[in-house]
Amino acid sequence: xxxxxFKDEMNRRKCxxxxxxxxxxxxxxxxxxxxxxxxxxxxxxxxxxxxxRYYLEALGMQEVDTLEDSDVVILNTCAVRENAKEKVFGFxxxxxxxxxxxxxxxxxxxxxxxQEPNEVDxxxxxxxxxxxxxxxxxxxxxxNMILDRxxxxxxxVLSNSDVVYENVSYKRDSNITAWVNITYGCNNFCTxxxxxxxxxxxxxxKKDCVLKEVQALKDAGYKEITLLGQNxxxxxxxxEDEKYYFAxxxxxxxxxxxxxxxxxxxxxxNFTDELIDVIAKYDNVMPYIHLxxxxxxxxxxxxxxxxxxxxxxxxxxxxxxERVPGVSITTDIIVGFPNETDEDFEATMNIVDYCxxxxxxxxxxxKRVGTPAxxxxxxxxxxxxxxxxxxxxxxxxxYSLESNKRYVGKEVPVLLMGVSExxxxxxxxxxxxxxxxxxxxxxxEIGNIVNVRIEEAxxxxxxxxxxx
Ligand code: SAH
Ligand code: SF4
Ligand code: F3S
Numbered sequence: 001x002x003x004x005x006f007k008d009e010m011n012r013r014k015c016x017x018x019x020x021x022x023x024x025x026x027x028x029x030x031x032x033x034x035x036x037x038x039x040x041x042x043x044x045x046x047x048x049x050x051x052x053r054y055y056l057e058a059l060g061m062q063e064v065d066t067l068e069d070s071d072v073v074i075l076n077t078c079a080v081r082e083n084a085k086e087k088v089f090g091f092x093x094x095x096x097x098x099x100x101x102x103x104x105x106x107x108x109x110x111x112x113x114x115q116e117p118n119e120v121d122x123x124x125x126x127x128x129x130x131x132x133x134x135x136x137x138x139x140x141x142x143x144n145m146i147l148d149r150x151x152x153x154x155x156x157v158l159s160n161s162d163v164v165y166e167n168v169s170y171k172r173d174s175n176i177t178a179w180v181n182i183t184y185g186c187n188n189f190c191t192x193x194x195x196x197x198x199x200x201x202x203x204x205x206k207k208d209c210v211l212k213e214v215q216a217l218k219d220a221g222y223k224e225i226t227l228l229g230q231n232x233x234x235x236x237x238x239x240e241d242e243k244y245y246f247a248x249x250x251x252x253x254x255x256x257x258x259x260x261x262x263x264x265x266x267x268x269x270n271f272t273d274e275l276i277d278v279i280a281k282y283d284n285v286m287p288y289i290h291l292x293x294x295x296x297x298x299x300x301x302x303x304x305x306x307x308x309x310x311x312x313x314x315x316x317x318x319x320x321x322e323r324v325p326g327v328s329i330t331t332d333i334i335v336g337f338p339n340e341t342d343e344d345f346e347a348t349m350n351i352v353d354y355c356x357x358x359x360x361x362x363x364x365x366x367k368r369v370g371t372p373a374x375x376x377x378x379x380x381x382x383x384x385x386x387x388x389x390x391x392x393x394x395x396x397x398x399y400s401l402e403s404n405k406r407y408v409g410k411e412v413p414v415l416l417m418g419v420s421e422x423x424x425x426x427x428x429x430x431x432x433x434x435x436x437x438x439x440x441x442x443x444x445e446i447g448n449i450v451n452v453r454i455e456e457a458x459x460x461x462x463x464x465x466x467x468x
Contacts, residue, residue, distance in 0.1 A: 029147055031060035036070035040087060041078025043228055043264065044199070045111055047179040048139055049076050052110075053171035055143050067094060072106045072146060077113035079194050081366035085113055096129050106146060108132035110139065112198035114157055118369060128153065136199055137161035160200045161185075166209045176224065176417055176447050177260075178217050182210055182249065183229035188267060190294070191305045191372040192337065192365060195230055204235050207244055207252070214256050223415055223449065224260035227253065231267040233275065247274035254282035259449060260415060260432065261285045265292065268316055269307035280323045287324050288434040291317070292332035296351030297344035300337050303376070310351060317355055328358035328403065328433035335392055336365040336385030338376035345388050352395050358403045358433070359460075360396040364389050397459045404435065404457035411467055414452040416442050436461040 035056050039049040052074060053063065064070050073095050078084040088109070099105045107130050113119050114135045123130050132145045135157035145154050164184065172178055186195050187202040210227075217225055227250070229235060235246040246263075254261055261284050268291055279285050291313075295301050298309050308316075320327055333348060352360070364385045367374045414437050416429035427442030429452075438461060439452050445466065452464040 030056075030143070033061045033071040034064045034069055035061050035072040035074060036064055036067050037074045037076065038091065039076045040084055041076075041080065041112060043179060043226070044181075044230070045076050045078060046173070047170070047181060047228060048111070048136070050170040050172050050179070051139055051168055052076065052142055054169045055140070056146075057171055058169075059143055068098060071104065072108065074108045074110065074142075077109060077111035079112040079116060079119075079198050079368070081363065081368075083366070085119075088113060092127070092130070096127075099129055106131045108134075108142070108146065110134045110136075110142070112136055112194070115159075115198035116194070116370065117159075120155060120157060124153065124155065133157065137163075140165075162201065162203065164203050164205055166206065174417070175220075176222065176415065178222050178225050179228050180210060180213055180217070180225050181205060181229070182227045182232060182235050182246075182263075186230035187234070188231060188269075188307070189305060189372075191303060191376075192334065192368065194368040194371055197370055199230065202231070202234055202238060204238050207236075207249055210249065211252055211256065214253050214258060218256055218258045222258065223447065224262065225253070225258055227261070227263040229263075229265070231265060231270075232263045233266050233270045233272070245272070245274070247272055247278050250275065250285060251278045251282070254278065254285050257284070259284060262288065262434075264290050266290065267292070267307075268313050271316055271320075273319075276320055276323050279320075279327075286432045286434070287327040288330075288432065289320060289324075289327060290330050290332075291320075293351055293355075294332060294334050295337065295340075295344065296348035297340070298347075300340055300344050300347075303373075304334075304337065305372075310347070313351070314354060326433065328435070329355065330359040330361075330434075331355070331357050332361045332363070333392065333396075334363050334365050335388040336380055338365070338373055338378035338380075340365075340380060340388075349392065349395060352392070352399065356399045356402065357396065358435075359400045362389060362392050362396060401457065401459045404459065404462055407431075407435065407454040407462055408457050409454065411451050411453050412437075412464075413449050414439060414442075414464070415449045416446045418446060419443060431462075438463050440465045442466050 037049055039045050067073060075088055077088045095107050109130055114133055120133060123133055133155040134141055137158040138156060141156055148154055183202055183204050185200040185202045189196050214225055233246050235249055236244045266289055293313055294304055294306055296310055412431045414429040414431055416427045418428060420426040420428040420438050426438045426440055427446055428438050430436060437452055451467045453467050454462050454464040456463040
């Protein structure tokens with residue numbers, strides 16, 4: 001499995017240990033101001049928003065749930081598909097309207113979409129009501145930029161970053177489960193994907209800093225951590241003088257003894273045997289792997305630059321299933337990649353039949369300007385793409401229901417995370433295999449791992465009762 005080597009670029013990486021200090025002088029001016037923060041996109045953005053929250057609350061600002069109550073609106077954007085962008089601009093329309101009656105409202109837009117120069121140009125030209133624009137590499141500028149109202153429109157986006165920030169503070173969404181970044185950026189350059197351009201080159205955090213953070217989370221009573229990276233398997237490949245890879249890190253994290261350790265995302269192309277050994281060896285490394293296949297056709301996988309064949313994927317899949325008993329595996333699939341033929345699509349249906357995934361996130365290919373795939377001809381109609389997605393979803397849902405049904409009648413440990421939104425008499429939580437469970441009589445045990453007897457299976461969740 002071959003992938004390009006970015007070693008030269010990575011050798012230029014510097015490691016910043018201290019995070020940028022807040023400007024003491026500006027603190028009082030923001031005291032008691034209200035902010036509204038909306039996050040789009042993946043866990044990276046969710047975790048970045050925890051950092052934004054920390055910064056703003058450290059300045060004495062308070063978060064509100066409604067846009068209309070806010071003095072500052074922050075949209076943390078995603079660029080991965082066109083509809084992610086449409087959602088952002090839809091919401092901006094509401095903020096623009098509010099600003100007509102509330103001229104002091106500050107509108108700030110940050111995140112992955114802002115790493116695209118054409119989007120920033122568009123904002124400069126046609127969206128003058130937006131006050132602040134910043135990108136993914138300078139989130140720490142946010143407090144100073146909010147206060148700096150001398151500029152009409154304050155745009156500060158760094159095109160790339162070779163810096164790894166350590167000792168970053170977060171206002172975490174949960175006191176039960178926590179995200180821990182281990183790598184930033186991506187070097188895989190899948191031809192459809194914008195992420196390597198919005199998040200920059202792959203860079204690993206220092207192992208001691210990661211382990212210290214996990215230890216601190218354990219000491220603070222967290223029950224679960226999830227190690228985060230666009231491709232966690234690449235961890236450590238950029239270290240110059242140390243041979244310390246993801247399998248080593250995962251093992252050292254597991255030894256700290258936090259109840260549950262998870263990780264996302266694992267690209268199939270460098271999933272090592274050592275890594276499978278660690279997952280199999282430690283009870284607190286959860287038997288759940290998100291292993292995106294993207295397509296079941298070798299010709300499409302090649303055009304996507306995914307770095308593996310269907311045969312290699314199947315071999316890895318079988319090995320994981322064999323070595324990690326009871327493991328659940330989910331995936332990501334794109335339909336309608338440029339010129340995907342009926343045969344290519346059938347091959348994708350076949351791999352789903354083969355793997356019988358516990359779940360899958362399915363997408364219609366979305367053209368992203370600046371990526372290699374955007375230049376490929378595409379003769380497939382939108383209608384055909386939608387039909388393929390529909391067919392694929394039916395198959396995927398059939399298998400996730402089947403896998404969920406296997407839990408009925410069993411007793412399984414569930415980490416209770418909170419009150420169910422749909423039914424406030426129930427608690428919700430996750431099995432070690434990442435199945436969502438709604439639990440009767442669980443409310444008083446939120447934050448704990450309890451045994452639950454599963455009574456009913458649906459396609460996307462399980463229902464059960466706590467066993468005393
Ligand atoms: N780093 C992760 C995924 C990040 S993006 C990984 O490699 O698995 C999450 C998912 O969005 C991808 O797995 C892919 O299925 C989907 N995706 C990315 N770019 C896309 C595009 N241009 N159109 C449609 N789906 C896309
Ligand atoms: Fe995108 Fe591929 Fe990197 Fe995932 S591995 S973020 S799909 S380029
Ligand atoms: Fe994530 Fe979207 Fe950026 S998927 S990395 S927030 S483009």
